[in-house]
Amino acid sequence: MSETSAMPSSPGAATPRTPRSSADGEKRGSALQKRFAAALMPNYGVPPVAIARGQGSRVWDLDGKEYLDLIAGIAVSALGHAHPALVSAVSAQVAKVAHTSNLFLHEPEVALAEKLLSLLGEDGRVFFSNSGTEANEAAIKLVLRKQAAATSGRNVIVAADHSFHGRSLGSLAITGKESIRAPFAPFGLTVRWVPYGDADALAAAVTPDVAGVFLEPTLGESGVIPAPAGYLRAARDAATAAGAALVLDEIQSGIGRTGAWFACQAEGIVPDVITLAKGLGGGLPIGACIGIGEYGTGFAAGDHGSTFGGNPVSCAAALAVIDTIVAEGILGNVIKVGAQLIDGIAAIDHPLLAGVRGSGLWLAAVLSGDHSAPVAVAARERGFLVNPVQPDAIRIAPPLILSAAEAEEFLTAFPAILDAARGA
Ligand SMILES: Cc1ncc(COP(=O)(O)O)c(C=O)c1O
Numbered sequence: 001m002s003e004t005s006a007m008p009s010s011p012g013a014a015t016p017r018t019p020r021s022s023a024d025g026e027k028r029g030s031a032l033q034k035r036f037a038a039a040l041m042p043n044y045g046v047p048p049v050a051i052a053r054g055q056g057s058r059v060w061d062l063d064g065k066e067y068l069d070l071i072a073g074i075a076v077s078a079l080g081h082a083h084p085a086l087v088s089a090v091s092a093q094v095a096k097v098a099h100t101s102n103l104f105l106h107e108p109e110v111a112l113a114e115k116l117l118s119l120l121g122e123d124g125r126v127f128f129s130n131s132g133t134e135a136n137e138a139a140i141k142l143v144l145r146k147q148a149a150a151t152s153g154r155n156v157i158v159a160a161d162h163s164f165h166g167r168s169l170g171s172l173a174i175t176g177k178e179s180i181r182a183p184f185a186p187f188g189l190t191v192r193w194v195p196y197g198d199a200d201a202l203a204a205a206v207t208p209d210v211a212g213v214f215l216e217p218t219l220g221e222s223g224v225i226p227a228p229a230g231y232l233r234a235a236r237d238a239a240t241a242a243g244a245a246l247v248l249d250e251i252q253s254g255i256g257r258t259g260a261w262f263a264c265q266a267e268g269i270v271p272d273v274i275t276l277a278k279g280l281g282g283g284l285p286i287g288a289c290i291g292i293g294e295y296g297t298g299f300a301a302g303d304h305g306s307t308f309g310g311n312p313v314s315c316a317a318a319l320a321v322i323d324t325i326v327a328e329g330i331l332g333n334v335i336k337v338g339a340q341l342i343d344g345i346a347a348i349d350h351p352l353l354a355g356v357r358g359s360g361l362w363l364a365a366v367l368s369g370d371h372s373a374p375v376a377v378a379a380r381e382r383g384f385l386v387n388p389v390q391p392d393a394i395r396i397a398p399p400l401i402l403s404a405a406e407a408e409e410f411l412t413a414f415p416a417i418l419d420a421a422r423g424a
Helices: 028-039 084-096 107-120 132-151 169-173 178-184 199-205 231-242 263-267 293-297 312-327 330-346 372-381 404-423
Strands: 051-055 058-061 066-069 124-129 156-160 190-194 210-215 245-249 273-276 287-292 353-359 362-367 387-390 393-396
Touching (some): 084 312, 107 124, 107 287, 124 132, 124 293, 132 210, 169 178, 190 199, 199 231, 210 231, 231 245, 231 263, 287 293, 312 330, 330 353, 372 387, 372 393
Parallel strands (some): 156 190, 156 210, 245 273
Antiparallel strands (some): 051 058, 058 066, 124 287, 273 287, 353 362, 362 393, 387 393
16 A cells, blocks of 8 residues: 555654754654654554655655655645745735635635536536545545435445545445455445456446446556556446446546546546545645536535635645646646656566556556565665555656656666665
């Protein structure tokens, strides 16, 4: 999982309770890791790098080491770090009003909803959340509510093996990763599992008792595994035939990551519900659940809500992200630099490397065995942040502004990184 980090925590170790200076020669990053281990819950382990600041596609750690950021906070920092458009939009909004709650409305949330609908090119309505998980929670409730109102009784959710939709009890219930779901079962949802990518199995599973079919266009957390050609079309057809909602989780794929605003647009598919988060806020927390057509009005007043959802600062950030993607032609950059990375990785002949998959700036370097941990360490030592998303896959999901020269920097270094990992 993306949350897994290389260094295990050591809750039993003697750790200082108060901040410690680096006057004794200890690196500032190591000192902070000890405080982290003593003060934060052990669910993430202790992350290996303490990031102090960023600029463009680069970050610096607390001890001043520079890295090319090829993971962007798990496919989040779309404009890179400290982009002037994001800084000024967020600063200006926080100076005006930082929070209103949903007892009151404000311009940025309305403008952002309108903008998302126009990018999608469909009639619909938007619900804003604070995260991807919450966007999916909203989607689950939306399809159950809508279907209950329409047919009184459809309650099955179809979801895919190896999918990832979040960690709350609703989104975890439809997450097809047994290892993270099983410890918290049972859940209050009826879920029918299908093997991801098998159109016939999907068609057989989507029967008239199904309220919604939840799919990622590409399995992100399972290693950037794209759906086979035609799969999303088959899902659309199966859902339509059964009268069920097709919900596309574009939390990782949306807002330009694949070179299209939404991955479903490249496939010519219109879902009933689409969920977004990650890149939308460029680093500020925001998620969105977009109901298309009749799903836009599936909630009645009082059905759902969030104190912080649609927060003015996060909405201002998202507007800046979208406007900057347009102004700077960033979708074209994603396609161009993504192709450069795919071609460059495919051209490397190395015993540890088995291939490359994905699209746009959302790729996995596929390894010949379970080498991703040493590869990520070797990359880090050479100043590149990548993500060992699976034991045999390295995820590359950099800022969408990654330049051709920065991509080349990584491609030039990658063979030596693989050599180092082989010797590790
Ligand atoms: C496809 C997908 N859905 C949902 C989520 C959960 O989003 P969040 O971590 O913002 O709650 C993720 C996070 O990795 C994701 O990749």
